[in-house]
Amino acid sequence: MEAMVDVRNVVRRFGSFLAVDDVSFGVGRGEVIGFLGPNGAGKSTTMKMITGFLLPSAGAINVGGYDVVADPIEAKRNIGYLPEGAPAYPDMTSRQFLNFIADIRHLDGPVRRRRLDLVIEQTHIGDVLDQPIDTLSKGYKRRVGLAQAILHDPPILVLDEPTDGLDPNQKHEMRGLIGSMAAEKAIIISTHILEEVEAICTRAIIISHGRLVAEGWPEAEGWRLGDLQVEPGRLDAAFRQITGAAA
Amino acid sequence: MRDLFAVFRRELGGYFATPLAYVFIVMFLFVTGIFTFFVGNFFARGQADLKAFFLYLPWLYLFFLPAISMRLWAEERKGGTIELLLTLPVGIGTAVLGKFLAAWAFTGIALALTFPLWLTIGWLGSPDHGVVLAGYIGSLLMAGGYLAIGSCISAMTKNQVIAFVVSVVVCFAFSVAGSPMVTSFFVGWTPQVVLDAIASFSFLQHFGAITDGVIDLRDVIFFISLIALWLFANAVVVDANKAG
16 A cells, blocks of 8 residues: 555654654555544644644654655645644634635636635535634534645645534534545544544554554454454443553 | 745735724824824924934834734734644745735835825925935834844744733844943943944934935845844744744
């Protein structure tokens, strides 16, 4: 499988605190990686390093063939990123915000119009296009953030808690949307919702205290998570066992 | 270039998206008017020039411009949008320059709206329009200096009030670098070369030279290189946050 994202022996320190400790993994086209772990485990830090917001203290990250430290701009062109909390400029309307992203992503003419129309439809934000972003509900804000991330149809998607703050229907739709894009992209999502992993992920990576403690994947019946054979719907028990033991 | 324009437009739009821009412009015009006509005794001077206006402008800039620059980076850091901006395919230099140019353009708009003063002296007498134009060019250059300082300081904090206060103090130090207030502190224990060097950083001296109607290349180069230096420092600060 063609590796779109390659994380090699990555370490990240904040002062004396070791946030990410020698983590390695790869993500190929067609994969949806579920990034799991307790709060503060290093999930977001790892995502920030993949997307070039933070530099690794050691190790190397390659994104779409570009090293994130040596070729940051090229690497960033290949990524769509929804940061934690879906930050967006509060004074802008959704439309202005997406137009700004389209400018930065160098989308022009008919392609620009087609992409804008498509993501607005996919994320169902047509009703709030002319509202300032700071007046939007959490769910709409998250969807505008996702629209921003997928606007340039990137080969790699990094989504930090994409379903946080959505109601059950919206969660279901978000998962459907991510699933529909899965075939031609490499996707990394972080989540606390284990049913989500079962629903859309092709692989799971569990991080605890900055270390990669287990990998998992679906099998004919249920999931394999590290050494554990997990029955369908019982992932959270296995998750507790793995992360609790590592704590 | 295109990215620069996109950042510039978003930032300039950001000023006008809230009442901030309008409040700022109205207050700026109001206060410059008061200082020019009442404090500066515009009419009693009986001169068809804008000396009264340019005399107080640096002091008004000292408080008005940090209010413009304080949000440039601190607001992005506070709201988390800096994570969005810095993960878009935009170089840090482009982001720094685009934001600075937006603040500078906004200041230019406010400054341009003082044009009735120019019309007034043109109507009352026969001013030396060259001198007035030089004054405006000098004002814009000096504004750039203040804004570059403010932008760099804004990148160091999440708190806009801190960015404002620190910027005012640093800008004040640069304004009065040549005055006895600063030089007397150094006299006696530092060599004359250092004293001259400190004094040469004075905004007021360089600005004063330009408003006298002489656009000396050295004064222009002073402001341009000062802006470049502070913006470079600004980029270094933003970049340092990545390695943190």
